[in-house]
Structures are given as C-alpha cells and as structure tokens.
Amino acid sequence: MFHARPIAVHAAAFGGGFVIMSLELxxxxxxxxxxxxxIHVWGSIITVFMVSLAAGYLxxxxxxxxxxxxxxxxxxxxxAAVLLYPLVHLAEPAMRWIFDAIEDPRYxxxxxxxxxxxxxxxxxxxxxPYAVRLLVRTAPESGRVAGTLYFVSTLGSAAGTLGxxxxxxxxxxxxxxxxxxxxxxxxxxxxxxxxxxxx
Amino acid sequence: MSAIRRHGTxxxxxxxxxxxxxxxxxxxxxxHREPSLYQTVLVTERGATVCLQFEARSDVRNQSCVDRxxxxxxxxxxxxxxxxxxxLMPDPETILVVGLxxxxxPNAFAELLPDARIDVVEIDPVVVAVAERFFDFRATDRMxxxxxxxxxxxxxxxxxxxxxxxxxxxxxxxxxIPEHLMTLEYFRETRGLLTERGVVAANTFQDSGxxxxxxxxxxxxxxxxxxxxxxxxxxxxxxxxxxxLADPSTVARRARTWxxxxxxxxxxxxxxxxxxxxxxxxxxxxxxLTDQYAPANLLRSxx
Numbered sequence: 367m368f369h370a371r372p373i374a375v376h377a378a379a380f381g382g383g384f385v386i387m388s389l390e391l392x393x394x395x396x397x398x399x400x401x402x403x404x405i406h407v408w409g410s411i412i413t414v415f416m417v418s419l420a421a422g423y424l425x426x427x428x429x430x431x432x433x434x435x436x437x438x439x440x441x442x443x444x445x446a447a448v449l450l451y452p453l454v455h456l457a458e459p460a461m462r463w464i465f466d467a468i469e470d471p472r473y474x475x476x477x478x479x480x481x482x483x484x485x486x487x488x489x490x491x492x493x494x495p496y497a498v499r500l501l502v503r504t505a506p507e508s509g510r511v512a513g514t515l516y517f518v519s520t521l522g523s524a525a526g527t528l529g530x531x532x533x534x535x536x537x538x539x540x541x542x543x544x545x546x547x548x549x550x551x552x553x554x555x556x557x558x559x560x561x562x563x564x565x
Numbered sequence: 566m567s568a569i570r571r572h573g574t575x576x577x578x579x580x581x582x583x584x585x586x587x588x589x590x591x592x593x594x595x596x597h598r599e600p601s602l603y604q605t606v607l608v609t610e611r612g613a614t615v616c617l618q619f620e621a622r623s624d625v626r627n628q629s630c631v632d633r634x635x636x637x638x639x640x641x642x643x644x645x646x647x648x649x650x651x652x653l654m655p656d657p658e659t660i661l662v663v664g665l666x667x668x669x670x671p672n673a674f675a676e677l678l679p680d681a682r683i684d685v686v687e688i689d690p691v692v693v694a695v696a697e698r699f700f701d702f703r704a705t706d707r708m709x710x711x712x713x714x715x716x717x718x719x720x721x722x723x724x725x726x727x728x729x730x731x732x733x734x735x736x737x738x739x740x741x742i743p744e745h746l747m748t749l750e751y752f753r754e755t756r757g758l759l760t761e762r763g764v765v766a767a768n769t770f771q772d773s774g775x776x777x778x779x780x781x782x783x784x785x786x787x788x789x790x791x792x793x794x795x796x797x798x799x800x801x802x803x804x805x806x807x808x809x810l811a812d813p814s815t816v817a818r819r820a821r822t823w824x825x826x827x828x829x830x831x832x833x834x835x836x837x838x839x840x841x842x843x844x845x846x847x848x849x850x851x852x853x854l855t856d857q858y859a860p861a862n863l864l865r866s867x868x
Contacts (some may be wrong), residue, residue: 395856395859398716398744398745398856399716399745399748399750399751399856400716400717400720401714401717402688402714402715402716402717402745403714403716403743403744403745403746404602404688404717405602405603405686406715416742465720466724471713471714471717476595528595532863535858535859535860535863536860536863537863539855539858540856540857540858541857
C-alpha cells in the first residue's frame with residue numbers, strides 16, 4: 367500500500383535537514399569576504415543557527431497544536447524559500463552596512479549571521495516538531511515516529527554538508543547554490559502540498 | 566656507497582630547504598609547542614637552525630627558519646625569493662606583509678630599508694608571541710603588527726586611506742589556503758591598497774591544479790605579471806604592479822645595485838631576473854577564482 371502522506375513528511379524532513387546544513391556551510395563563504403575566516407566567524411554562524419533552530423523548534427511545536435496539516439507545512443517551506451532568496455541579492459549591501467557600523471569583526475559577523483541566516487533557519491527549525499505531530503497517531507508510537515524523523519532529517523543534514531563542501535562549491539557559484547536551495551525549498555513545499563491531497 | 570649517501574643527504578637537505586609552502590621537513594628537536602585556535606605552532610631546533618613550523622595533519626613543514634650562526638641569512642629559499650620584489654620596487658616607503666611566520670622577512674625588510682614603515686597582519690596571536698620569543702621579532706613604531714584576518718584588515722585599511730608601496734602576501738600554509746585570500750575580489754582590494762607605483766609579491770604554489778586558475782585571477786586583477794620560480798624551491802612568487810612592470814634592463818640594473826647589500830642574507834639577487842617569466846602561459850579560458858567560486862583547496866588537490 368502506498369502511503370503518500372508519511373512519504374511527503376519524511377521527504378520534507380530530509381530536505382529541511384539538507385538545506386539547513388548546506389546553508390550553514392555556505393554561510394562561511396558568504397561572510398568571509400567581509401568578516402574573514404577567523405574562528406569567531408564560524409562561532410557566529412553556528413551560534414545563530416543553533417539559536418534559530420531552537421526558536422524554530424519552540425514555534426513549530428506550538429503551531430502543531432492548532433489544526434496541523436500538510437498544507438501548513440508546505441506554507442512553512444514556502445516562507446523559508448521567500449526568506450532565503452534575498453540572501454542572493456541583499457547579502458552584499460547588508461554586510462557592507464554592518465561592516466561600516468560595527469568595528470569589531472566578532473560582533474560584525476554575529477550581526478551579519480543574524481540578519482542573513484536567522485529568518486529562514488527559524489522556519490526550517492519548525493519543520494521537525496511539526497512533522498512529528500503530523501505522523502503521530504498514538505502516544506506509544508510517538509517515540510518511534512520522532513526517532514525516524516530525526517534519523518531522516520539528520521541524514522539529510524549529512525547529505526547537505528557533504529554535497530556542499532565536496533562538490534557544489536567546486537561545480538557552482540555560491541549564488542547558484544543558494545538559488546538551488548531556494549528551488550529545493552519550493553519543491554519541498556509542492557511535495558508537502560501534494561502529500562496533503564493524496565488519498 | 567658514500568656518493569649515494571651524499572646524494573641522499575643533499576636531496577634531503579634540498580627538500581628541507583625548499584620548505585615553506587611546498588616541501589616537507591619534519592626534522593629537528595621540538596623545543597616549543599603551542600596550540601592556537603588555528604594550528605599547533607612548533608619551534609624546532611637542529612644544530613644552529615631554529616624553525617617555526619605549523620603542525621599539519623600529514624606532516625610538518627617549515628614556515629620560517631633562522632640560522633643562529635648567521636642570523637641574517639634567509640634559510641628558506643622562498644623568503645629569499647620574496648626579496649626579489651625589491652627589483653620591481655627598490656625604495657618602498659611603506660610595506661605591508663600579510664602573514665608573519667617567524668618574522669624573518671619583515672626583519673630583513675626593516676634592516677635593508679631603514680626608512681620604510683612596515684605593517685604586518687597576522688591572524689594568529691600565538692604566531693606573533695612565538696616570533697617575538699624565538700625569532701627576535703620586535704614590534705616597534707615603524708614595525709606594527711595587527712592581529713587580524715587579512716581580508717578584514719585590507720578593507721579597514723582602504724577605508725582609512727592607508728596605502729603601501731609594497732604588499733607581500735605570504736599567508737598560505739602548506740596544507741591549507743585561506744580561500745577568501747585567493748580570489749579576484751581580494752586581489753583587487755589589495756591593488757586598491759597600493760600606491761600608484763605599488764608592487765605586490767605573492768608566495769604561492771608551483772604545481773597543482775590550482776596554478777592556471779590562480780594565474781588567470783592575477784591577470785584579471787593586475788594584467789601582465791611576472792612568474793618567478795627557482796630550481797631550489799617548489800614555491801612560486803607572483804610579482805605584479807599597478808603601473809606597467811619595470812623593464813628587464815631596469816630590473817637587471819637594480820639587481821646589480823642590491824647585490825652587495827643582499828649578500829649577508831644569502832640572496833643571490835643578480836640571478837633572480839634570469840627566471841623572471843614575463844610571459845607565463847596558462848589556459849586563458851579557465852575560470853578565475855572569485856568570492857563566488859573559490860574552491861582553492863579542492864582545486865589544489867587535483868594534480
């Protein structure tokens with residue numbers, strides 16, 4: 367029997383994990399021309415991703431209480447795509463502004479990470495708890511469902527990390543990869559939307 | 566038998582001398598080991614030679630060496646080759662050295678050019694401390710050290726309207742290239758730091774799948790450049806300038822002028838122009854490295 371709904375949810379979890387880590391790695395590339403390659407630049411990026419994901423988990427969990435649906439999950443992906451796209455065009459002027467405003471490269475890179483990466487990452491953090499809610503039917507199976515979803519999304523993160531650092535940066539421009547991530551998020555929105563309609 | 570051994574020793578010594586960016590030299594006794602945020606900094610001693618090394622994953626390579634019996638002599642060939650920049654810019658008033666190492670090169674510049682003002686930018690504070698403790702490096706009013714990422718320093722310096730007659734880029738380790746320091750944008754920013762007569766000398770790699778990409782990047786930033794290599798070194802020095810490059814006869818004349826003063830440093834500067842390649846060849850269709858496309862380390866591993 368073909369279960370479109372769980373497949374769509376798992377695909378969303380995998381894709382979300384993939385995009386998060388690919389974006390995190392590209393973050394170093396985006397910031398380096400303005401804030402350098404010092405260890406505090408990576409510290410800023412990782413901090414912002416952790417805090418954003420934490421906020422996303424909290425918000426996603428709360429939202430899952432109110433009539434959860436695959437359509438809303440699709441909406442979250444679409445919003446993430448919309449929030450990620452400006453990075454391609456606005457990263458440069460935003461970093462120029464922050465570079466001029468903040469002398470210390472530690473706080474400069476932290477501010478830049480916050481402005482550039484937090485909005486889409488918060489959205490992507492909402493996916494996991496929301497996906498758990500969409501698949502759990504009974505309390506006894508909740509741990510298994512959550513475990514499988516974490517498994518899938520973390521594998522997605524591993525794939526995003528490896529693909530980006532080994533291959534994508536060798537094959538494509540940073541902006542091309544970012545645009546590809548936006549497209550991936552849009553496709554995931556479509557997958558979730560279709561999953562919500564499948565019988 | 567003894568001939569073979571002698572050859573072997575010579576080869577080993579040559580390899581050892583050719584260190585710095587490219588070759589291997591893990592000899593000597595470790596007299597100081599200090600981990601930093603970026604690497605483990607080692608100071609080794611072998612006879613009278615003291616070297617600063619960065620511990621890498623596969624082996625250890627020299628970044629700077631000093632011979633205590635002849636402290637002025639520049640032990641590593643690439644350090645000597647970088648003084649070849651003075652053939653294009655014989656009287657710099659202001660110099661920027663990117664990457665301190667043991668401070669051997671800034672010290673040599675300070676001695677050779679007593680009126681020059683030298684700025685050094687180094688990302689790793691542990692390297693600065695080790696250079697001061699083991700390599701007689703001293704920051705002074707005319708030798709300032711900035712602990713900073715070079716890219717950030719360059720942007721800030723441009724904002725302050727600071728300009729240099731000579732910029733020496735010596736920021737690449739043997740195993741890892743900071744990729745944001747090998748892009749067209751960075752080279753252009755460096756060009757923007759130079760005075761109208763300014764010259765840049767970059768210590769980089771001779772072999773590797775990176776070479777053509779790098780040549781194209783230099784060309785797009787500066788136009789024609791000189792590719793300077795020597796048999797004793799696996800390094801490659803790129804020499805470029807804002808104004809047209811000095812012609813060969815001017816360079817030869819300057820080499821003769823410098824010859825005497827370079828002797829204590831072991832720099833055979835008169836020989837340098839012989840291997841100044843003014844028409845380096847590479848695949849002109851190859852992609853330049855940019856902030857958007859900067860996989861320098863991945864490209865380098867493609868031989």
